[in-house]
Amino acid sequence: MTQERKAILTFNDGTPPIELPVLSGTLGPDVIDIRALSKHGFFTYDPGFQSTGSCRSSITYIDGDAGQLFYRGYPIEQLAEHSDFLEVCYLLLYGELPTGPQKFEFDSMVKQHTMVHDQMNRFFTGFRRDAHPMAIMVGVVGALSAFYHDSLDISNPHHREVSAFRLLAKVPTIAAMCHKYNVGEPFMYPQNRLDYVGNFLYMMFATPCGHYEPNPVLARALERIMILHADHEQNASTSTVRLAGSSGSNPFACIASGIACLWGPAHGGANEAVLAMLEEIGDESRIGQYIDRAKRKDDSFRLMGFGHRVYKNMDPRADIMRRTCHEVLDELGLHDDPLFKLALKLEKIALEDDYFIEKKLYPNVDFYSGIVLRAMGIPTNMFTVIFALSRTIGWVAQWHEMIGDPENKIGRPRQLYQGARQRDYVPLDKR
Numbered sequence: 001m002t003q004e005r006k007a008i009l010t011f012n013d014g015t016p017p018i019e020l021p022v023l024s025g026t027l028g029p030d031v032i033d034i035r036a037l038s039k040h041g042f043f044t045y046d047p048g049f050q051s052t053g054s055c056r057s058s059i060t061y062i063d064g065d066a067g068q069l070f071y072r073g074y075p076i077e078q079l080a081e082h083s084d085f086l087e088v089c090y091l092l093l094y095g096e097l098p099t100g101p102q103k104f105e106f107d108s109m110v111k112q113h114t115m116v117h118d119q120m121n122r123f124f125t126g127f128r129r130d131a132h133p134m135a136i137m138v139g140v141v142g143a144l145s146a147f148y149h150d151s152l153d154i155s156n157p158h159h160r161e162v163s164a165f166r167l168l169a170k171v172p173t174i175a176a177m178c179h180k181y182n183v184g185e186p187f188m189y190p191q192n193r194l195d196y197v198g199n200f201l202y203m204m205f206a207t208p209c210g211h212y213e214p215n216p217v218l219a220r221a222l223e224r225i226m227i228l229h230a231d232h233e234q235n236a237s238t239s240t241v242r243l244a245g246s247s248g249s250n251p252f253a254c255i256a257s258g259i260a261c262l263w264g265p266a267h268g269g270a271n272e273a274v275l276a277m278l279e280e281i282g283d284e285s286r287i288g289q290y291i292d293r294a295k296r297k298d299d300s301f302r303l304m305g306f307g308h309r310v311y312k313n314m315d316p317r318a319d320i321m322r323r324t325c326h327e328v329l330d331e332l333g334l335h336d337d338p339l340f341k342l343a344l345k346l347e348k349i350a351l352e353d354d355y356f357i358e359k360k361l362y363p364n365v366d367f368y369s370g371i372v373l374r375a376m377g378i379p380t381n382m383f384t385v386i387f388a389l390s391r392t393i394g395w396v397a398q399w400h401e402m403i404g405d406p407e408n409k410i411g412r413p414r415q416l417y418q419g420a421r422q423r424d425y426v427p428l429d430k431r
């Protein structure tokens with residue numbers, strides 16, 4: 001019988017040592033189970049939870065040093081090359097790739113839920129026309145619980161599954177409605193003759209005035225973007241969904257909390273920041289001075305879309321997105337577009353520069369995805385909405401896993417208090 005590994009926490013003030021179990025996963029570093037610390041009057045201090053495992057999960061694994069991303073054990077490169085988005089959704093939600101009949105049934109079930117309640121059309125008129133689409137997304141997705149009361153019992157597996165299908169099916173519809181409301185065009189009802197991504201493009205760009213068929217090259221490009229962004233382990237928005245869900249909140253409220261967190265520029269705004277940077281650089285002749293600025297420690301300027309806080313090597317999603325980017329530019333004949341030429345020139349210089357090579361500041365997925373989305377005609381303020389649409393299945397899968405976890409407890413981080421000690425109240429006239 002294998003002996004259980006222990007970590008022993010010792011003190012230099014005579015406090016008795018504390019034994020803590022060491023747990024191993026199937027991949028990744030071992031973790032020290034610190035739950036017993038509170039019984040001894042201690043807890044850990046870890047701002048940003050950078051060294052804390054908050055849960056057990058079987059969904060996504062990242063090795064930042066090796067540049068690996070697995071969904072349920074499958075490398076992201078294989079899934080992006082061979083799967084469609086709904087097949088990846090099935091995998092994330094149920095843990096296995098579907099058979100043919102399972103895939104057909106799953107796709108059909110999603111199509112049954114693509115429409116939103118008709119009263120939600122009027123819900124949009126409560127927002128200003130120039131409201132940011134993410135502001136509308138937070139409100140409308142959260143409001144789904146006011147329209148779909150029949151699937152809010154999170155202790156009921158069937159209710160959880162129905163909610164998962166509703167979120168997966170309705171978030172694209174809501175995302176497209178946000179765009180249409182923003183630009184003053186009528187909402188377009190979903191067309192269930194189309195596949196998942198083609199249907200979203202139809203709702204985004206079709207009008208009642210004419211016929212619209214999604215371009216298959218652009219649809220496949222968007223599908224890859226969505227697959228690459230479907231889940232990314234315990235990031236800020238996923239952790240937000242889990243924390244909200246730990247209190248027993250309904251799934252629509254939990255996903256709305258994830259959307260709100262994703263809206264933060266430090267999380268979901270990277271590809272938008274890439275385009276803003278390219279527009280600031282403006283011309284190929286200015287690339288050199290911006291490369292020099294990026295190297296200077298006393299300059300706050302950073303080259304957006306290079307390096308990644310998780311991937312210390314190449315982002316495994318970047319090469320897929322780079323090839324997709326060129327496919328889209330070829331399809332649309334945009335290789336001569338000044339902004340795209342600037343991006344490709346910047347990419348070439350950075351990949352050949354010793355400073356960037358030494359620090360492993362390679363282009364990441366966001367460098368290319370922003371270029372692709374812009375080429376497709378998707379406005380910049382919709383970039384994070386596309387991210388939220390892609391990540392919905394990851395949030396749902398993580399929420400579903402958490403609800404079924406027997407170790408699940410309401411999230412309650414501790415703090416290192418540094419405020420005033422106990423003080424006595426002083427009446428107003430004596431202060």
